[in-house]
Amino acid sequence: MSTELVENIPLRIREEISILGLSLAEASRRAGENSPQRLKDILAGRQKCSADLVARLAPLGVDISYVLTGQRSGQSIERASEASSGEPIDVAQLVRIVERLDAIATEAGKRLPATKLIEIAADVYNYLQQEEEGAQDDEKLNRTLKLVVNR
DSSP states (O other): OOHHHHHTHHHHHHHHHHHTTOOHHHHHHHTTOSOTHHHHHHHTTSSOOOHHHHHHHGGGTOOHHHHHHSSOOSOHHHHHHHHTTOOOOOHHHHHHHHHHHHHHHHHTTOOOOHHHHHHHHHHHHHHHHHSTTTTTOHHHHHHHHHHHHTO
């Protein structure tokens, strides 16, 4: 990733949060941060943005492809409408999906770029949240991730 793309990540995160109509405090809270200060420091360039934080911003409706590459994914409007439900994300579940997805992709001999890993994990997270027992069913999660990785 070029230096210019990396330097612009905080600007694009701020833009995405603004488009969603969220305050920094609300975005921080919904992304599982204990305090809005870390996000403020990232946006001010005083701290580096972690992949973990980027993953936790995706379910809020943030277009992660745009944040990382500067190019819109086309899914930002769809994600924004899903995020407007006001339901907080289950960060532990999202992290579990990302970790399992990465492990399954590695077992299959595939290396997913961070943007693709995050997009797939967010889509699987949203799908499982719509299912009654799907969010907690480990076997269903594994089957779903294997299907996604092997398509």
